[in-house]
Amino acid sequence: MAQSGLMQRMNNPEYKNWMRGGQCLLLLNSSLQGFIAAEMKTFHRQLACKIPARQGSRCQCRAKGKQFQPGCSVCAEWKRQILDHHTNRNGEIHWGNCNPSHWTTNYFEVAKAYMPRGHADKQGPHKCDIAALLNLINGCCHFRSSNLPNVREIIKCRNDLMHSYDMKMSSFWLADFRNKIQQFISEFIHVPGLKEQGALIQEVLSSDWAVEDLDQFEVDGAIRYQSYCLVSPVYGIEKQLIQELLQEIYLQIEEQGTLSEKDLDNVQKMKNFLSGHKDLQLTLRADIRRLEFLERNTFSSLELKGAMEQDEDVPMEPRKVVTMQE
Structure with missing residues (x-):
């Protein structure tokens, strides 16, 4: 294979x-x-x-x-x-x-x-x-x-x-x-x-x-x-080069804590390439897991930030004042 x-x-x-x-x-x-x-x-x-x-x-x-x-x-x-x-x-x-x-x-x-x-x-x-x-x-x-x-x-x-x-x-x-x-x-x-x-x-x-x-x-x-x-x-050269490319993505995610749309497109390109080559998936298992982990964490941070921003945009209903009945 x-x-x-x-x-x-x-x-x-x-x-x-x-x-x-x-x-x-x-x-x-x-x-x-x-x-x-x-x-x-x-x-x-x-x-x-x-x-x-x-x-x-x-x-x-x-x-x-x-x-x-x-x-x-x-x-x-x-x-x-x-x-x-x-x-x-x-x-x-x-x-x-x-x-x-x-x-x-x-x-x-x-x-x-x-x-x-x-x-x-x-x-x-x-x-x-x-x-x-x-x-x-x-x-x-x-x-x-x-x-x-x-x-x-x-x-x-x-x-x-x-x-x-x-x-x-x-x-x-x-x-x-x-x-x-x-x-x-x-x-x-x-x-x-x-x-x-x-x-x-x-x-x-x-x-x-x-x-x-x-x-x-x-x-x-x-x-x-x-x-x-x-x-x-050649297998070793190929692995070394792909790992270096992945390292570029890791550093960007870790430094910025988020990914732009362009960054996400680049991650998807990498995943699409690797998904078409089963031998590389086996060789680079640990690297792919790390990429997916960082990507999931980035998405979680973005979703949390988006939810908070959405909450800020929703006007709060006025609180009802409850009084004691005599």
Whole structure:
């Protein structure tokens, strides 16, 4: 069932484009992780030299969402330094990603101040998706890239991919993505391993991923595609990409506490897609349950709010005054 389901999906040209774009971003992500770790450790040491060491009692400072009011002078100085090195000081900063009390000792708690929401539980670059790493490069002055527009273009491409809830991308989009990722790799060719990984990325984009008979391409649980020399555990890649897409929905629901009509349409697109593929329903059972749980809770909140608003619109009848008869 899994093979026939994958065959059906991979013979859809637009779904293949979605998968190819996603595979390229996964390869890019893996090549940037070591570079990000090394650079942010250097950046952390530079900041730590400017900030007095903590004295006395243990820090109790906590951040929530986009708000953080330091309760001690050390965290206040770390916050100032983080802002001073932010490319968009007046933009949104998700302080809730960080544990400020660990800024003095943990480089990655500082790095998370430059990332989008939803990274509070991440403990290193290897646990982050490509959006987090690219936003870090874009947001932190330490990287001083000479061509940040290239970084922003890949962020946009990633957002296109992860906001496509029917998991389809056009050939025009893929060709544009190919040009942009080539430009990005040229800009960051100094990153160890990126040149080699870039060759794999070009191989993914050049292949046609034609899957006529999956059995003849299966090797040790992985799949070899026509014109595609890289052996890839396609089921794992597919699951990882869909889980990342679902994570986008989770974060939106949890942050906003509600869903717009457009959001609800996107959830329905995801459910419609998954309902047509029994193998994915089995593989992603836990993720689907979480999506349905959040959706039910959202509907319950909306129904309660709607009922309260309806009650407010209904004029109250005047209370009757009951008097005692003598």
